[in-house]
Amino acid sequence: MSGNEKSDGAFRTIGEVATATGVAPHVLRYWETRFPELRPVTRAGNRRYYRPADVALIERIQRLLGTEGYTVKGVQKLLAAEGRGGKIVPPSAASEQSIDGESSPMNSVVAPETIEVIRSIRDRLQRALDAA
Structure with a gap:
């Protein structure tokens, strides 16, 4: 592992997540307001740090919105139902x-x-x- 690479379990900054996923930082901030499941850790100065699970959720939201034809409201319903243990096909x-x-x-x-x-x-x- 070179000096610039992080381990798989390391937290990522919003810029690193944006680069890795192709989702712009302003879109990531917007998604945080729309999807309560997406809550990065905030530290001093309100800097966001995304856990691997957060990055996986971002990739899933991106796929649902961009590829599978869901709306923001549809993804909200899907994630909320899964959070309640509901079964979504x-x-x-x-x-x-x-x-x-x-x-x-x-x-x-x-x-x-x-x-x-x-x-x-x-x-x-x-x-x-x-x-x-």
């Missing part, structure tokens, strides 16, 4: 179909009743457009 394993009949990451956070209401509205709109 991961998007890759979602067996329900979306409104269009396609698999969707939102299936794990949208109630089936809501999907039915949306389908009903969609069908009524389509009938109105067809009649016009």
Whole structure:
């Protein structure tokens, strides 16, 4: 290990986490306000130090928002449900179909009743457009 490398268990500064994950420091600070699960250690001068678990959570939030199509609110619900011991079906394993009949990451956070209401509205709109 060279002089600049840290061990896997070492705390990281916001700049180090930003460089490692590609998430800008201002976005990391914003996520701290939106996700109570993300709480880095703060020391003198309010400097943030991220634990390995924090970095893993950041990478997960980044994947959920950027790749899997979740909204901030959707990720909040997912993390809150997991924190309460609730079972969330991961998007890759979602067996329900979306409104269009396609698999969707939102299936794990949208109630089936809501999907039915949306389908009903969609069908009524389509009938109105067809009649016009």
